[in-house]
Amino acid sequence: xxxxxxxxxxxxxxxxxxxxxxxxxxxxxxxxxxxxxxxxxxxxxxxxxxxxxxxxxxxxxxxxxxxxxxxxxxxxxxxxxxxxxxxxxxxxxxxxxxxxxxxxxxxxxxxxxxxxxxxxxxxxxxxxxxxxxxxxxxxxxxxxxxxxxxxxxxxxxxxxxxxxxxxxxxxxxxxxxxxxxxxxxxxxxxxxxxxxxxxxxxxxxxxxxxxxxxxxxxxxxxxxxxxxxxxxxxxxxxxxxxxxxxxxxxxxxxxxxxxxxxxxxx
Amino acid sequence: xxxxxxxxxxxxxxxxxxxxxxxxxxxxxxxxxxxxxxxxxxxxxxxxxxxxxxxxxxxxxxxxxxxxxxxxxxxxxxxxxxxxxxxxxxxxxxxxxxxxxxxxxxxxxxxxxxxxxxxxxxxxxxxxxxxxxxxxxxxxxxxxxxxxxxxxxxxxxxxxxxxxxxxxxxxxxxxxxxxxxxxxxxxxxxxxxxxxxxxxxxxxxxxxxxxxxxxxxxxxxxxxxxxxxxxxxxxxxxxxxxxxxxxxxxxxxxxxxxxxxxxxxxxxxxxxxxxxxxxx
Numbered sequence: 313x314x315x316x317x318x319x320x321x322x323x324x325x326x327x328x329x330x331x332x333x334x335x336x337x338x339x340x341x342x343x344x345x346x347x348x349x350x351x352x353x354x355x356x357x358x359x360x361x362x363x364x365x366x367x368x369x370x371x372x373x374x375x376x377x378x379x380x381x382x383x384x385x386x387x388x389x390x391x392x393x394x395x396x397x398x399x400x401x402x403x404x405x406x407x408x409x410x411x412x413x414x415x416x417x418x419x420x421x422x423x424x425x426x427x428x429x430x431x432x433x434x435x436x437x438x439x440x441x442x443x444x445x446x447x448x449x450x451x452x453x454x455x456x457x458x459x460x461x462x463x464x465x466x467x468x469x470x471x472x473x474x475x476x477x478x479x480x481x482x483x484x485x486x487x488x489x490x491x492x493x494x495x496x497x498x499x500x501x502x503x504x505x506x507x508x509x510x511x512x513x514x515x516x517x518x519x520x521x522x523x524x525x526x527x528x529x530x531x532x533x534x535x536x537x538x539x540x541x542x543x544x545x546x547x548x549x550x551x552x553x554x555x556x557x558x559x560x561x562x563x564x565x566x567x568x569x570x571x572x573x574x575x576x577x578x
Numbered sequence: 579x580x581x582x583x584x585x586x587x588x589x590x591x592x593x594x595x596x597x598x599x600x601x602x603x604x605x606x607x608x609x610x611x612x613x614x615x616x617x618x619x620x621x622x623x624x625x626x627x628x629x630x631x632x633x634x635x636x637x638x639x640x641x642x643x644x645x646x647x648x649x650x651x652x653x654x655x656x657x658x659x660x661x662x663x664x665x666x667x668x669x670x671x672x673x674x675x676x677x678x679x680x681x682x683x684x685x686x687x688x689x690x691x692x693x694x695x696x697x698x699x700x701x702x703x704x705x706x707x708x709x710x711x712x713x714x715x716x717x718x719x720x721x722x723x724x725x726x727x728x729x730x731x732x733x734x735x736x737x738x739x740x741x742x743x744x745x746x747x748x749x750x751x752x753x754x755x756x757x758x759x760x761x762x763x764x765x766x767x768x769x770x771x772x773x774x775x776x777x778x779x780x781x782x783x784x785x786x787x788x789x790x791x792x793x794x795x796x797x798x799x800x801x802x803x804x805x806x807x808x809x810x811x812x813x814x815x816x817x818x819x820x821x822x823x824x825x826x827x828x829x830x831x832x833x834x835x836x837x838x839x840x841x842x843x844x845x846x847x848x849x850x851x852x853x854x855x856x857x858x
Contacts, residue, residue, distance in 0.1 A: 412750070
């Protein structure tokens with residue numbers, strides 16, 4: 313296992329923000345296969361954190377626990393001090409953009425408005441809600457695409473629509489699952505730039521399997537491989553990062569069989 | 579064509595008018611619900627629900643004959659059977675993620691088998707089962723037209739009212755769940771809408787063929803628009819054209835109306851695909 317001695321623990325060194333997300337002794341298993349073991353994490357509010365780790369190491373599981381889509385087998389997850397199910401309206405979620413049906417007949421605007429689908433018992437969206445969706449699309453720099461069919465967009469544009477959908481409800485915490493996964497490097501850099509603007513007003517937690525270009529953008533790095541450790545980026549020297557990244561690469565190879573079984577049961 | 583119009587207006591042949599009305603009325607529900615079926619990819623589930631309807635028809639005819647309930651029509655058994663099948667299949671597909679198709683296939687066949695057993699034991703029943711499987715316009719009465727109109731109204735009102743939620747749940751179930759939407763409830767609601775819609779056209783096209791009328795108009799409409807609401811509008815119009823044209827074509831050549839409607843729809847679907855291929 314990754315006996316990582318450099319744990320920075322729960323040190324919320326920046327600002328007086330209360331922890332946005334708090335995990336205590338959290339364990340989770342899929343059909344008896346442990347994915348997360350005894351995870352303790354305090355993710356400070358207002359910070360831009362990145363979750364990295366090998367595939368099958370538990371990154372997405374961690375995200376789903378924070379979203380309340382999964383319930384921990386042991387331990388406790390608190391978001392803004394409450395169980396995730398109580399604060400759903402305050403969390404924005406952006407899944408990976410590659411999973412959508414390429415024939416689904418929806419426009420960009422339709423997708424953005426889905427971020428408000430829980431607001432009404434039924435009926436139509438109000439003009440105010442449509443304005444909010446337009447503003448969110450504008451903020452993501454794709455306001456001019458709002459009438460286009462969603463499946464016609466490029467990977468990077470789709471990702472921006474999905475982020476707009478998460479932002480339209482004005483959440484306190486934004487969770488992103490691999491926003492750069494189906495995006496080329498230049499577009500990924502532009503996306504990170506936009507996200508850094510968004511990070512000025514909310515907590516962002518982003519999962520990435522490719523940490524190389526992210527470190528200068530985020531303030532916290534959370535390494536997940538069954539266990540989880542949080543590192544303030546400022547305390548990580550280039551050498552240590554390389555060490556950490558190298559260790560991850562080694563662990564990916566080491567855990568290859570685990571990863572396959574996890575996949576089969578997911 | 580002239581012959582058909584004469585027959586349509588003939589006071590002694592109301593059954594043709596009733597069939598046309600049932601076709602036109604139910605097209606509204608078929609276009610809207612069919613679009614959900616195609617985009618959410620639940621054709622297999624819809625087909626299973628449709629076949630379970632035979633169980634309900636069998637039960638209604640059996641009870642009518644055995645208990646002398648003369649008011650009991652096949653459609654009174656068809657509706658609860660379709661709804662029950664929708665709920666059972668819906669719960670199976672939500673809970674048992676593995677082997678979902680196996681269980682649905684079994685429910686499909688068991689529903690039909692029960693219907694056939696009940697029909698076999700129904701005294702005095704000697705109409706052929708074919709009528710319910712493949713449709714028969716002679717089964718349609720004036721009362722059915724009113725019943726179809728009422729159910730149609732319910733389906734359309736519910737689908738339009740919950741449109742945004744159903745769209746969000748169909749597009750991205752996981753995200754809808756993170757917004758606190760009761761995803762499972764909306765999924766079951768959608769399956770129940772499908773169930774009621776299927777019952778609307780059981781007499782006209784039959785439980786085996788009904789599935790094509792649910793999917794073909796939406797599939798053709800999907801070639802013309804990339805927005806859900808427009809796909810629905812086009813699918814409604816196409817469904818009206820298919821059912822009317824099918825009845826009109828079947829009459830002069832003395833063909834069964836159900837298969838004629840389905841083949842008409844399939845021909846249009848293929849023609850549209852071919853035209854698109856040629857233009858590209």
